[in-house]
Amino acid sequence: MLNRLMIMSLLLAAASLRADPPSDLKAFRAFFEQRFANIEIDDHRDGAYALDAAKREQWLSMEDFPPYEIAIEAGEALFAESFADGSGYVDCFENGGMGVKQTFPRFDVGANTVQTLELAINECRKAHGEAPLDYASETMGALTAYMAYTSRGETFAITVPPEGLAAYNEGKAFFYARRGQLNFSCAGCHVASAGGMLRAEILSASVGHATHWPTYRLKWEQVGSLHKRFNECNEQVGAEGLPEQSASYRNLEYFLSYMNNGMTLNGPASRK
Amino acid sequence: MRLLRLYQTGPLAARVSGRCGMTAVVLMLVGGLLLSLNAPDSQAESPSAEAVLAQAISVYDAAKARGHAWVMTRDGLAKAQGLLDAGDAPAALVVAQQALETAEASLRQADIEAKSWQARVPK
Numbered sequence: 570m571l572n573r574l575m576i577m578s579l580l581l582a583a584a585s586l587r588a589d590p591p592s593d594l595k596a597f598r599a600f601f602e603q604r605f606a607n608i609e610i611d612d613h614r615d616g617a618y619a620l621d622a623a624k625r626e627q628w629l630s631m632e633d634f635p636p637y638e639i640a641i642e643a644g645e646a647l648f649a650e651s652f653a654d655g656s657g658y659v660d661c662f663e664n665g666g667m668g669v670k671q672t673f674p675r676f677d678v679g680a681n682t683v684q685t686l687e688l689a690i691n692e693c694r695k696a697h698g699e700a701p702l703d704y705a706s707e708t709m710g711a712l713t714a715y716m717a718y719t720s721r722g723e724t725f726a727i728t729v730p731p732e733g734l735a736a737y738n739e740g741k742a743f744f745y746a747r748r749g750q751l752n753f754s755c756a757g758c759h760v761a762s763a764g765g766m767l768r769a770e771i772l773s774a775s776v777g778h779a780t781h782w783p784t785y786r787l788k789w790e791q792v793g794s795l796h797k798r799f800n801e802c803n804e805q806v807g808a809e810g811l812p813e814q815s816a817s818y819r820n821l822e823y824f825l826s827y828m829n830n831g832m833t834l835n836g837p838a839s840r841k
Numbered sequence: 842m843r844l845l846r847l848y849q850t851g852p853l854a855a856r857v858s859g860r861c862g863m864t865a866v867v868l869m870l871v872g873g874l875l876l877s878l879n880a881p882d883s884q885a886e887s888p889s890a891e892a893v894l895a896q897a898i899s900v901y902d903a904a905k906a907r908g909h910a911w912v913m914t915r916d917g918l919a920k921a922q923g924l925l926d927a928g929d930a931p932a933a934l935v936v937a938q939q940a941l942e943t944a945e946a947s948l949r950q951a952d953i954e955a956k957s958w959q960a961r962v963p964k
C-alpha cells in the first residue's frame with residue numbers, strides 16, 4: 570500500500586514537472602471557476618472589485634474621472650515625438666505600435682530572453698541612438714499607458730515557443746515559491762487565499778492580474794508598472810524586491826500574462 | 842512499594858545518596874577545572890564582529906543570488922556595519938549574529954522552495 574502511494578505521488582510530481590503551458594492555463598482557470606462559481610473569468614480583470622459590490626461601486630465612481638487619463642494624453646504626445654535620427658516609436662513596433670500590448674511579453678528567441686513592452690520601448694530608443702528611459706519614470710508610465718489604451722478590448726494572446734519554455738517555467742516557479750520572512754508566495758495570497766481578507770483588503774484572484782497594466786494607484790500618485798507592484802508585494806512579506814525589468818520579474822510577468830490568455834485587456838486602470 | 846519506601850527512607854538510601862553526592866561533587870570540580878583551563882582558548886576563538894558580519898554578508902549574497910534575500914537581513918547588515926563604523930563592536934556583534942541567522946534561514950527557504958513550490962500548482 571505504502572509503495573503504491575509512493576509511486577502515485579512520484580507520478581503526480583513527474584506530471585507537474587511535465588505540465589505544459591496550455592495544461593497549466595486550463596488548470597489555473599478551472600481552479601478560479603470553481604472557487605468563484607458566480608463570477609465570469611473575464612470579470613477578474615477588475616481584481617478585488619470583481620469580488621465585492623461595495624468596493625466595486627466606489628471604484629466605478631472613481632472611474633468617472635479616471636486618474637490615469639492625464640498619463641494617456643501625455644503618452645500619446647510622447648509616442649508621436651521623433652527621435653534625433655528622424656525615426657520614432659512607430660517604426661519599432663508592428664502596426665505602428667497601436668493595439669499590440671496584448672501580445673507582450675513575448676519571448677525574443679534571438680536575444681534568448683523575455684521581452685516586455687517596457688523593454689521593447691527602451692530597445693527601440695537605444696537602436697535609434699536615444700538614451701533608455703528609467704523604468705520607474707512617469708515618462709515610461711505614460712508611454713505604456715497610451716499603448717495599453719490602444720489595446721483596450723483586445724484579447725490576451727501570449728505565446729510560449731519551445732525556446733521560451735525555460736523562462737516560462739522560471740516565472741511559474743517564482744509565482745509559487747514562498748519568500749520573505751513571512752514565508753508567503755504570490756500564489757499563497759492570490760490563489761490559495763483569493764477572495765479572503767488581508768486586514769481590510771480583499772485578496773484578488775491571480776487570474777486577470779496582468780490585464781490592466783500600467784495602473785494608477787492612489788498610494789503611488791502616478792501610473793506605475795506591474796513590476797513596481799511585484800516589488801510592493803515582495804517587500805510586504807519581508808522579501809527583498811528586485812530591480813524592475815530584472816530577468817526574474819520579466820519571467821514572472823511572462824507566466825502571469827500567459828495565465829491571462831483569452832481575457833480582455835483593460836489597461837490602464839486605477840486601483841487604491 | 843515497601844522496598845521503594847525502604848530505599849527512600851532507610852539507611853541504604855542514605856549510603857547511596859551519600860556516594861552519589863560525593864561523585865557529583867568530584868565531577869563538578871573536575872568539570873570546573875577543565876572549563877577554567879579552556880576559558881582563555883574559548884575567548885581567543887570567539888568571533889569578531891567583523892568576521893560574523895563578513896559571514897552574514899556572504900550567506901545573504903548567496904540567498905540574494907537565488908532571489909530569496911530578506912529585508913530584515915539587509916537592514917540588519919546595514920545596522921551592524923553602522924555600529925562597527927561607530928566603534929561599538931559588542932553591539933555590532935549581536936546585530937551581525939542576528940543577521941547571520943536570518944540570512945541562513947532565507948537560504949534554507951531557497952533550498953526548501955526549490956522543490957516544494959510544485960505542490961502548490963493547481964492540477
